Amino acid sequence: MTAPTPSPMTTDRLEKPLRALGWIVVALLPVWGWTVVQAPLDAFQGVMQKILYVHPPLAYGAYLGFVATAIAGGLFLWRGRESHDQLAIAGAEVGTLFCLLMLITGPIWARGAWGPGNWWVWDARLTLTLLLFFVYVAYLLLRSFTEGDERAARFASIYGILGVVLIPLNYWIIDLVGGAIHPDNLAKESSGLGEGMGLPFFVGNLTLFFVFAYLLVLRWRVGAMRAETDRLESDRMAEAPEMA
Amino acid sequence: MNTALALLWKDLVTEWRSRDRIVAMTVFSFLVVIVFQFAFPDTEQDELTRLAPGLIWVTYVFAAVIGLGRTFATELENEAMTALALAPGTRGWIFLGKAAATWVLIGLVQVLTALVFALFYRVDLSVGLGGSVAIVACANVAICSVGTLLSAMSVRSRFREVLLPVLLIPTLIPVLAAAVRGTTYSLAGETVGIDLLQPLIVIGGIYLVLSFLLFEYVLDE
Amino acid sequence: MSPVRLRGEGVEKRYGRVAALRGIDFEIAPGESVAILGANGAGKSSLLKILAGLSRPSGGRFDASGSEDPDGSALRRDLLRARVGYVGHATLLYGELTARENLVFAARLHGQRPTRDALDAVLEEFALADVAERRADTFSRGMAQRLAIARAVVHAPSLLLLDEPFTGLDEASGERLQSRLEAQRDDAGGARSLVLVTHDPRRAVALADRAILLHRGSVRATPARGDAAFDAEALREALVAVARGAEAAA
Numbered sequence: 001m002t003a004p005t006p007s008p009m010t011t012d013r014l015e016k017p018l019r020a021l022g023w024i025v026v027a028l029l030p031v032w033g034w035t036v037v038q039a040p041l042d043a044f045q046g047v048m049q050k051i052l053y054v055h056p057p058l059a060y061g062a063y064l065g066f067v068a069t070a071i072a073g074g075l076f077l078w079r080g081r082e083s084h085d086q087l088a089i090a091g092a093e094v095g096t097l098f099c100l101l102m103l104i105t106g107p108i109w110a111r112g113a114w115g116p117g118n119w120w121v122w123d124a125r126l127t128l129t130l131l132l133f134f135v136y137v138a139y140l141l142l143r144s145f146t147e148g149d150e151r152a153a154r155f156a157s158i159y160g161i162l163g164v165v166l167i168p169l170n171y172w173i174i175d176l177v178g179g180a181i182h183p184d185n186l187a188k189e190s191s192g193l194g195e196g197m198g199l200p201f202f203v204g205n206l207t208l209f210f211v212f213a214y215l216l217v218l219r220w221r222v223g224a225m226r227a228e229t230d231r232l233e234s235d236r237m238a239e240a241p242e243m244a
Numbered sequence: 245m246n247t248a249l250a251l252l253w254k255d256l257v258t259e260w261r262s263r264d265r266i267v268a269m270t271v272f273s274f275l276v277v278i279v280f281q282f283a284f285p286d287t288e289q290d291e292l293t294r295l296a297p298g299l300i301w302v303t304y305v306f307a308a309v310i311g312l313g314r315t316f317a318t319e320l321e322n323e324a325m326t327a328l329a330l331a332p333g334t335r336g337w338i339f340l341g342k343a344a345a346t347w348v349l350i351g352l353v354q355v356l357t358a359l360v361f362a363l364f365y366r367v368d369l370s371v372g373l374g375g376s377v378a379i380v381a382c383a384n385v386a387i388c389s390v391g392t393l394l395s396a397m398s399v400r401s402r403f404r405e406v407l408l409p410v411l412l413i414p415t416l417i418p419v420l421a422a423a424v425r426g427t428t429y430s431l432a433g434e435t436v437g438i439d440l441l442q443p444l445i446v447i448g449g450i451y452l453v454l455s456f457l458l459f460e461y462v463l464d465e
Numbered sequence: 466m467s468p469v470r471l472r473g474e475g476v477e478k479r480y481g482r483v484a485a486l487r488g489i490d491f492e493i494a495p496g497e498s499v500a501i502l503g504a505n506g507a508g509k510s511s512l513l514k515i516l517a518g519l520s521r522p523s524g525g526r527f528d529a530s531g532s533e534d535p536d537g538s539a540l541r542r543d544l545l546r547a548r549v550g551y552v553g554h555a556t557l558l559y560g561e562l563t564a565r566e567n568l569v570f571a572a573r574l575h576g577q578r579p580t581r582d583a584l585d586a587v588l589e590e591f592a593l594a595d596v597a598e599r600r601a602d603t604f605s606r607g608m609a610q611r612l613a614i615a616r617a618v619v620h621a622p623s624l625l626l627l628d629e630p631f632t633g634l635d636e637a638s639g640e641r642l643q644s645r646l647e648a649q650r651d652d653a654g655g656a657r658s659l660v661l662v663t664h665d666p667r668r669a670v671a672l673a674d675r676a677i678l679l680h681r682g683s684v685r686a687t688p689a690r691g692d693a694a695f696d697a698e699a700l701r702e703a704l705v706a707v708a709r710g711a712e713a714a715a
Contacts, residue, residue: 077461080479080521085430134414143408150480150523151464155397158458159411162390165454166415169447173418176443177425230482238487238681250573258561261600323555327616329519332547390703465519 011228014221020242021214023149028207035200051109057204058102061212062129065095068135068216073157085153086223087216088160089143094215096136102129131170135163226238247331251341258318265349269311273357276303281364289366294368297427301420302404303357304380305387308350309409312391315346316399316459325399329463339459343392343452347384354380367431374437379426385448386419393455396462418447466623468495468656469540469548470530477524478511478682485511487682488525495623498650498659500669502700503679504708510628512679516660517626518545520544529647532706547575550622552646554632556613560602564593567601569621575620584619591645593613607638614645614667618652625649627661631668666700676700680707 036053043175068091076084106126107119120126146152259265280299284292328338362369369376386389393413398408422443429438471493478486480641485508493499493516501509514520515527521542529540531548540548551557557704558567564701565584572579579587586595601612617625627646631639650659650672661672669676678700685707688694694703 080522080523099250131414131417138411138414141407142397142401145403145407146397147400147402149483151400153480154461154464155400158393158397158461161458162393162415162454165450166418169418169450173421173443173447228483231479231484234479234484235483235487238484238683246576246578247574252569254559254562257566258559261561318559318561321560322558323553324557324559326519326551326553326555326572327557327574330517330546330549330551332545333543333576336544356500464521465512 011221011224014217014224018217018221021210021217023206024210028203028210032200032203032207035203039200044079049109049112049234051105051112052201053204054208055102055105055109056125056201057241058098059107059125059129060205060209061098061215062095062102062132064212065091065098065216066132066160066164067091067094067165070160073160076153077161082153082227083224085157086227087152087220088156089223090216090219092136092139092143092156092160094212094219096133096140097215098212099129099133099136102126103133109196116222125173127174128167130243132167135166139163245337247333247337248341248344250362251338252344254344255318255345259345265311265314266353268314269307269350270356273303273312273353274360276306276363277357277360292365293431294364296361297424297431299365300358300361301424301427303361304350304354304383305413305416305420307353307357308384308387308391309412311350312346312388312395312412313350313405314397315342315395317359320399322396325463326465329465330334335460335463336456338463339389339392339396341356343388343455346392347388350384350388351381352417354384369431370438371433375430375434375440376427378436378441379430379444380425381430382444383419383423383440384449386444386451387416389448389452389455390415392409393459393462396459415451419444422447466621466653466656467531467548468605469545469611469658470495470623471624471658472528472530473522473525473528475525476507476512476515476522476527478515478520479523484682486515486522489679489684491677491684493658493660495658496655498661498673498676500661500663500673500676501679502664502666502676502704503671504704505663507679508682509664509679511682513626513628513660516624516693517549517551517567518542528648547620548623550617550620550625551628552617552630553628553630554630556601556609557616558601558609558612559601563600564588564604564615565596565597567612567616571616572619577620579619587615587619607641610638610642611645614649618649620655623653623657625657625659627659627663627672629662629664631663631665639668643668646672664704666697666704669700670695671699678703678707 036050039050039053041049069088070091072084072091074089075081103126106129110118110121110126142159143156144153145237146155167175254430280303284295287295316325319328328335331338373375394415395408395412398404398411401407426436426440426444429440471491473491474490475488475490477484477488487508489508489512501512503509511520515522518529529545531540531544559570562570565588568584568587569579585594585597588597588625591614593608593611593615596608601609604612625646630642630646634642646659646661650657659672661669663669675687676695677684678686678688686694686703688700688703693699
């Protein structure tokens with residue numbers, strides 16, 4: 001029953017990848033911006049339609065975030081390393097951000113596409129994203145309400161694994177049952193891309209993927225640094241003699 | 245396996261002697277049915293019949309949340325949770341026993357609720373009864389397995405009454421969708437074949453196995 | 466009952482800001498009685514939970530072996546729990562079950578099905594024969610405590626772990642509990658190990674042969690029977706000294 005040895009400084013190991021990702025993002029963002037501006041205006045929806053370039057790529061962050069949380073959680077349950085749990089938190093927080101952005105841009109586009117009053121549509125992707133958002137929120141609440149840091153990490157790992165299974169399960173069920181509830185499928189809409197819309201779409205996917213990766217590693221590193229300071233602080237306090 | 249039976253026996257005996265959970269769930273279910281009655285006052289009968297499966301399942305799900313919230317209530321007195329945590333071997337069996345006990349209790353409450361529903365909403369339950377029972381039984385497996393796992397976790401938190409529904413309900417959405425669909429067909433008199441039960445069996449199976457395995461990590465102190 | 470040997474090297478239990486144990490070494494041989502002393506927050510409960518197989522250390526080595534041979538079969542955490550009998554300040558009982566039913570349930574959790582005679586013997590030993598069919602929530606404090614100990618030993622554990630069982634007891638009840646625990650310790654021909662977590666040095670000296678003094682997650686002293694330091698007064702002073710930051714005489 002040998003316990004795992006503490007891992008080498010996560011903060012050090014993450015520095016180089018973080019910097020590399022940062023440069024990639026800095027390079028891609030203006031390219032993306034330019035392609036979006038250059039893209040032809042949709043005849044019917046006008047400028048609003050350009051939200052379409054932002055909304056679907058956000059899915060990378062939203063979904064991969066939770067996948068990262070689940071995998072890191074699983075590793076934590078198996079090995080007990082704090083660094084895995086820090087990655088899990090990073091995945092959850094960054095993922096929630098992307099998920100929230102999807103839920104904001106989705107209705108904006110829906111209104112643009114279908115006119116005033118149509119702020120929400122029960123299309124497959126938006127519904128799934130809404131459910132994912134609730135799972136994220138539940139995950140974060142579980143973390144803050146559980147008593148004891150190590151227990152919170154353990155419970156969160158369990159819920160993360162449960163939650164990640166929920167994604168394909170919900171997709172399957174919505175597909176199965178959805179015929180009755182959901183008349184539209186935005187995915188079908190967006191596959192009808194016109195001329196000149198393919199490039200900004202592709203660049204957008206690439207850019208937001210790297211933005212997600214960058215934010216994930218950044219948040220992971222922050223978590224690791226915070227834990228390191230906590231540990232040092234705790235050790236220092238233990239050495240100090242107690243007041244009589 | 246023995247452990248699971250021990251837990252099942254213990255939970256059913258303690259429930260029989262205190263009747264805590266059954267009473268709470270039944271009273272709650274009846275109240276919900278009555279609330280619906282007032283929420284839909286001028287609705288046409290066929291409209292109500294169309295809504296019935298959804299309304300029944302909303303009642304079932306919320307009653308289940310109430311019942312599941314009290315799964316580990318007897319363990320909290322006298323810190324008996326520690327006794328469970330100290331049990332040797334695979335902890336999944338403890339989970340199984342508890343989930344099975346909840347399955348029985350929820351089932352009983354659901355039968356009573358269904359009778360009240362049939363009365364108030366003039367729903368003919370005898371139509372497709374076998375199919376309805378199969379659907380409820382399968383859905384309950386999913387509800388009880390993931391519910392027991394999450395109950396064990398929420399019991400260690402502040403705001404446990406709020407936390408459990410928040411954790412549980414997102415996981416029950418697929419169950420709800422599949423169960424309502426199946427019940428709509430069974431109450432309409434269509435035979436419930438494997439294609440209607442299949443989603444529930446799959447979800448139930450996944451939740452059961454996953455909860456069994458993950459429960460190992462819940463009891464550590 | 467097969468004896469258990471517990472060994473720890475550099476055992477740590479920490480997470481984030483919280484460091485309950487900061488690298489401690491210990492060995493508890495089969496049949497030994499050890500007391501773990503320390504102020505609140507010293508790490509006593511954390512150590513006990515690791516010994517019980519209730520939690521996993523975050524660093525270092527912890528081994529439990531299942532025979533007198535030090536290189537004997539290593540026990541996994543879930544198998545270690547089978548050898549453990551635990552008494553805390555809570556009774557771990559189910560109020561709605563009778564005394565007998567509580568014992569049956571505890572035994573079954575450990576994969577055992579004791580005969581009616583065996584249970585009768587246990588109930589007799591703990592002066593609970595008359596109330597065997599009464600619900601545990603009707604019991605007096607003393608009866609509940611006896612049942613709690615009976616519950617802990619019904620599966621014949623080779624390791625008895627006591628987590629501050631004297632908390633909140635008056636002098637008379639404390640004495641009664643102490644003699645019952647002494648009886649359990651001496652049971653099984655000396656093959657049963659005992660670990661007592663307490664902050665009361667008197668109980669430590671009565672029930673154990675040596676003590677581990679913890680402070681803020683580290684071992685500060687390990688007096689044993691025969692040392693001048695192993696008496697109630699000396700231990701009390703040592704605890705105060707250790708809290709003040711001085712090194713106590715080992």
